[in-house]
Amino acid sequence: MEAIATPRPLSARWNWVRLRIAPNLLFGLIALVLLWLILVPLGQLILNSFRVGHPAVPTPLTLENYRVGFTTPLTYQMIWNTVYFAGAGTLFTVSIAILFAWLTERTDMPWRNLAWSLLLVPLAMPGFLFAMAWIFLLDNRIGIANIWLRSLLAYFGWDMETGPINIYSMGGMIFLDGLRGVTTVFLLIVGAFRAMDPNLEEAARISGAKAWTTFRRITLPTLLPALLAAFLYSFISSMESFEAPLLVGLPGNIYVYSTMIFFSTRLMPSHGLAAAFAVSYCVVAIFLVVIYQRVALRQTERFATITGKGYRPRVTRLGRWRPAAFGLFAGYFFLAVLLPLFILIWAALSPSYTQPSWDGLTKLSLIHFRRLLDEPGILQATWNTVLITVTTATLCVFLSFFVSWIVVRTRIHGRMILDSLTFLAHSIPGIVIALAFIFVYLQEPFRSLHLYGTVWIVSLALITQYIAFTTRTTNAAITQIHKELEEAARIAGVGRITTLLRVTFPLVLPAIAAAWIWVAAHAVRAFSVPLMLASEGNWTLSVILWNIWDEQNALTMAAALGVVFIVSLALLTFFGRRMIVRAFSME
Amino acid sequence: MDLMIRNLRKQFPSKEGEVRAVHDVSFVASKGSFFTLLGPSGSGKTTILRCIGGLEMPDSGEICIGETTYFSSEKRIALMPEERGIGMVFQSYAIWPHMTVFDNVAFPLRYGIRRIRRAELRPKVDRVLELVQLEGLATRMATQLSGGQQQRVALARALVSEPSLLLLDEPLSNLDANLREEMRVQIRRIQKTLGLTTIYVTHDQAEALSMSDQIALLRNGEIVQFGTPRELYEKPGDVFTSTFIGTSNQVPGIVEQPTTPGDVGVVLLAGRPLSCVIGKGCLSKRNVVVSVRPEDIEVKPGNGSDGGSWKGTVRQVVYFGDSMNCEIDFAGTTLRARLHPSTMLQDGEEVTIDFKTDRCVAFPCEPDNNGLLRSL
Numbered sequence: 001m002e003a004i005a006t007p008r009p010l011s012a013r014w015n016w017v018r019l020r021i022a023p024n025l026l027f028g029l030i031a032l033v034l035l036w037l038i039l040v041p042l043g044q045l046i047l048n049s050f051r052v053g054h055p056a057v058p059t060p061l062t063l064e065n066y067r068v069g070f071t072t073p074l075t076y077q078m079i080w081n082t083v084y085f086a087g088a089g090t091l092f093t094v095s096i097a098i099l100f101a102w103l104t105e106r107t108d109m110p111w112r113n114l115a116w117s118l119l120l121v122p123l124a125m126p127g128f129l130f131a132m133a134w135i136f137l138l139d140n141r142i143g144i145a146n147i148w149l150r151s152l153l154a155y156f157g158w159d160m161e162t163g164p165i166n167i168y169s170m171g172g173m174i175f176l177d178g179l180r181g182v183t184t185v186f187l188l189i190v191g192a193f194r195a196m197d198p199n200l201e202e203a204a205r206i207s208g209a210k211a212w213t214t215f216r217r218i219t220l221p222t223l224l225p226a227l228l229a230a231f232l233y234s235f236i237s238s239m240e241s242f243e244a245p246l247l248v249g250l251p252g253n254i255y256v257y258s259t260m261i262f263f264s265t266r267l268m269p270s271h272g273l274a275a276a277f278a279v280s281y282c283v284v285a286i287f288l289v290v291i292y293q294r295v296a297l298r299q300t301e302r303f304a305t306i307t308g309k310g311y312r313p314r315v316t317r318l319g320r321w322r323p324a325a326f327g328l329f330a331g332y333f334f335l336a337v338l339l340p341l342f343i344l345i346w347a348a349l350s351p352s353y354t355q356p357s358w359d360g361l362t363k364l365s366l367i368h369f370r371r372l373l374d375e376p377g378i379l380q381a382t383w384n385t386v387l388i389t390v391t392t393a394t395l396c397v398f399l400s401f402f403v404s405w406i407v408v409r410t411r412i413h414g415r416m417i418l419d420s421l422t423f424l425a426h427s428i429p430g431i432v433i434a435l436a437f438i439f440v441y442l443q444e445p446f447r448s449l450h451l452y453g454t455v456w457i458v459s460l461a462l463i464t465q466y467i468a469f470t471t472r473t474t475n476a477a478i479t480q481i482h483k484e485l486e487e488a489a490r491i492a493g494v495g496r497i498t499t500l501l502r503v504t505f506p507l508v509l510p511a512i513a514a515a516w517i518w519v520a521a522h523a524v525r526a527f528s529v530p531l532m533l534a535s536e537g538n539w540t541l542s543v544i545l546w547n548i549w550d551e552q553n554a555l556t557m558a559a560a561l562g563v564v565f566i567v568s569l570a571l572l573t574f575f576g577r578r579m580i581v582r583a584f585s586m587e
Numbered sequence: 588m589d590l591m592i593r594n595l596r597k598q599f600p601s602k603e604g605e606v607r608a609v610h611d612v613s614f615v616a617s618k619g620s621f622f623t624l625l626g627p628s629g630s631g632k633t634t635i636l637r638c639i640g641g642l643e644m645p646d647s648g649e650i651c652i653g654e655t656t657y658f659s660s661e662k663r664i665a666l667m668p669e670e671r672g673i674g675m676v677f678q679s680y681a682i683w684p685h686m687t688v689f690d691n692v693a694f695p696l697r698y699g700i701r702r703i704r705r706a707e708l709r710p711k712v713d714r715v716l717e718l719v720q721l722e723g724l725a726t727r728m729a730t731q732l733s734g735g736q737q738q739r740v741a742l743a744r745a746l747v748s749e750p751s752l753l754l755l756d757e758p759l760s761n762l763d764a765n766l767r768e769e770m771r772v773q774i775r776r777i778q779k780t781l782g783l784t785t786i787y788v789t790h791d792q793a794e795a796l797s798m799s800d801q802i803a804l805l806r807n808g809e810i811v812q813f814g815t816p817r818e819l820y821e822k823p824g825d826v827f828t829s830t831f832i833g834t835s836n837q838v839p840g841i842v843e844q845p846t847t848p849g850d851v852g853v854v855l856l857a858g859r860p861l862s863c864v865i866g867k868g869c870l871s872k873r874n875v876v877v878s879v880r881p882e883d884i885e886v887k888p889g890n891g892s893d894g895g896s897w898k899g900t901v902r903q904v905v906y907f908g909d910s911m912n913c914e915i916d917f918a919g920t921t922l923r924a925r926l927h928p929s930t931m932l933q934d935g936e937e938v939t940i941d942f943k944t945d946r947c948v949a950f951p952c953e954p955d956n957n958g959l960l961r962s963l
Contacts, residue, residue: 482679482681484677484678484679484681485681485683487640487642487668487675487677487681488675488677488681488683488741488744489683489694489698490641490642490667490668490669491640491641491642491668491669491671491673491674491675491745491754492669492694492695492698492699492744492748493669493670493672493695493698493699493700493701493702493748494669494694494695494698494699494700495667495669495700496667498698502694502698503683506685507683507684507685
């Protein structure tokens with residue numbers, strides 16, 4: 001056996017320093033980036049809630065915004081709207097999700113795999129297109145469903161000019177938002193339904209309890225933590241919801257927090273007032289997220305005790321209701337995907353908007369698609385969207401990989417600060433992040449970076465919005481990799497960086513890819529953030545779409561752009577479907 | 588090259604303040620020897636190994652191999668793991684699942700600081716795969732292998748760069764009993780063939796006894812006893828050693844004739860004199876516990892009317908085929924004896940007992956020892 005190569009000659013002192021300092025340097029760098037992305041905007045938001053006037057011209061501090069904001073009755077109406085909207089929407093969403101989870105996991109419903117797929121497809125449909133499509137269907141005057149209903153009612157001698165269903169109402173908002181939320185909540189709770197130990201229920205039945213009693217006394221309490229987490233999650237995301245409140249809430253004069261903030265910056269415009277609203281909104285949001293995390297954590301602890309066996313829980317026999325059960329999924333799919341998609345395509349192909357008919361079929365043309373090409377800035381917007389999507393997803397997973405590596409692998413004091421920072425970002429709604437970014441990049445010292453009005457400010461805001469999710473993904477991934485796999489590489493004579501590249505990175509790659517796709521799928525159709533930060537030159541496709549819809553009022557052309565959007569999303573979804581299921585199951 | 592560890596200390600932060608994992612440990616493992624760190628979980632044995640490997644930073648002390656200093660808090664030297672030129676087999680094997688067997692084994696030669704030219708790579712990897720008897724499996728994905736094969740891949744990877752020191756962290760604990768037996772022999776064969784200084788960590792005393800040249804027995808981060816397997820088994824320094832290595836009965840007695848510690852003296856056991864090894868701190872006429880190995884007890888049926896031996900009652904007999912365990916009520920305690928299977932005994936039978944002369948060891952009966960006895 002030959003002697004080993006002598007280690008590279010190094011000064012003893014440098015050697016020692018390098019070992020102690022290098023990880024701390026990385027930590028410092030990452031911490032700075034997170035502070036800059038998360039804490040600086042939050043600080044600016046709070047500071048500017050005490051200022052009036054244009055954000056580019058800072059004024060002395062004042063309580064004016066809070067006084068104005070919280071002495072207007074409209075504000076309390078808005079807060080009540082938000083609570084009502086989120087609460088009712090959550091009930092609606094969670095009830096359906098529970099039913100679906102029970103049907104897929106605990107009954108002998110046919111075609112369970114197909115039912116799963118039917119539930120997953122709605123994820124690909126952006127919220128603003130969904131709302132647009134339902135406006136085509138349920139608009140007071142031109143909505144097809146309303147027209148049909150009116151003719152049906154006229155047959156019974158019941159004539160009306162408009163309606164009977166008004167989408168521009170609280171009910172409309174709840175319907176749109178609730179329906180879209182089902183998939184995510186379903187994915188959140190289906191695991192609990194699957195993992196439930198059938199022995200628990202069987203023991204109750206053996207003890208003489210009837211099926212319904214067993215469900216009420218055993219099944220439901222066992223599932224309660226998971227359901228509670230789902231409730232909170234759904235409530236929080238409804239509170240943050242922007243698309244439905246914007247598209248159908250505003251025409252009906254129904255404001256919620258997110259639209260109120262948006263319009264305080266647009267109509268009045270008072271960024272300070274918007275900031276005051278945003279701050280009060282954040283306090284509630286952070287509070288809710290803290291509770292959610294506690295509940296969700298408890299749930300995962302419970303999960304640890306009831307998973308891991310390869311059983312399939314006892315299923316309820318549905319008998320002759322089996323087809324009907326599947327019919328519910330088909331019905332959901334019809335309402336959430338087929339019908340909106342059909343109406344969007346129809347509108348996109350109609351030269352001027354008419355109801356679907358055999359007659360109209362002959363007049364269909366691609367004229368709106370051609371006109372889209374003439375729309376000024378559309379190519380630029382496409383390029384912007386691609387650029388924002390790719391940079392956001394890439395930087396986001398890159399950053400979270402290092403955050404997780406530090407949090408999971410090192411013993412640096414203060415590493416948990418990184419975790420807390422990403423958690424904070426998780427609690428802040430996108431619209432608030434965007435508002436805060438306006439302050440940061442319109443004021444010194446960051447104004448000199450000249451990011452305001454570029455695509456980069458949009459990308460940075462989106463990174464801030466998604467970093468919490470990707471960090472959770474990479475945390476889990478790195479935790480799953482046995483520390484010894486990395487240590488073995490070091491012992492094999494390989495440096496830290498090569499170890500990261502050759503061992504750690506390839507092993508977390510599947511998780512990173514899933515996180516990348518998740519971010520990309522969200523960033524490509526991001527709506528509130530690009531819209532808030534929109535100024536000439538950084539428009540994305542969703543901003544153009546809103547512009548065509550709202551300002552030009554060219555509904556059919558907006559539909560055409562929507563169809564383009566959906567087709568490209570569908571292609572993306574199709575190619576990354578396995579990753580997407582994985583990514584969304586982690587939510 | 589000799590491995591020398593001097594005054595090694597390491598503490599870990601925990602919720603209740605600092606926990607000392609390694610406390611002032613010093614030893615020398617001489618060149619080419621198979622050195623075992625043996626101890627219960629939490630005794631600090633793995634921490635010592637990880638300090639040698641550079642995976643943990645000791646708080647203070649010195650680790651040298653030959654002329655090279657791996658770590659010295661005094662000289663402020665701390666080599667990175669990759670600079671130490673050692674091989675290590677991890678408890679989990681740490682086989683990289685995204686690589687083939689060949690890539691796993693070739694990794695140190697490809698990316699390590701001792702990398703070699705491409706042309707030399709294949710013959711070298713093939714040779715080491717042959718050494719661990721994995722020839723022909725080079726193109727398999729590492730995850731397709733059985734536990735025993737994965738273990739040998741880990742060994743091959745540790746050996747391929749011809750390290751000056753081999754570290755083994757409980758490498759056999761995840762294998763089933765038969766395979767473990769076989770791997771003990773294989774590891775020892777390879778280690779002897781290469782003349783490789785090896786540090787082996789285990790909590791399994793049978794492994795330690797059967798494989799090692801030297802054993803350091805650890806408890807609570809300190810070395811309790813140090814010696815050859817025979818020394819540790821036959822001359823345990825205290826009750827902990829005698830119960831942790833092998834099994835032993837503790838029988839109360841009184842010192843009749845003390846000697847210098849380690850020599851044979853006489854102890855009164857249930858009123859009869861027994862000549863046995865006297866441990867450190869046993870004073871005349873004081874109470875002691877005598878540690879008796881099950882195989883050093885002779886049991887005969889009948890109550891031995893001659894009065895020349897100890898008496899007891901059989902409580903329970905367990906037949907194993909190759910041996911027989913017998914629990915005997917004796918002088919207020921229960922003796923466990925290992926007997927030849929041909930012995931015919933029945934529950935409740937009166938027996939005469941003899942202890943093999945000079946094989947038992949007496950320890951002072953301190954409160955500390957009693958506490959320990961109870962806890963064991």
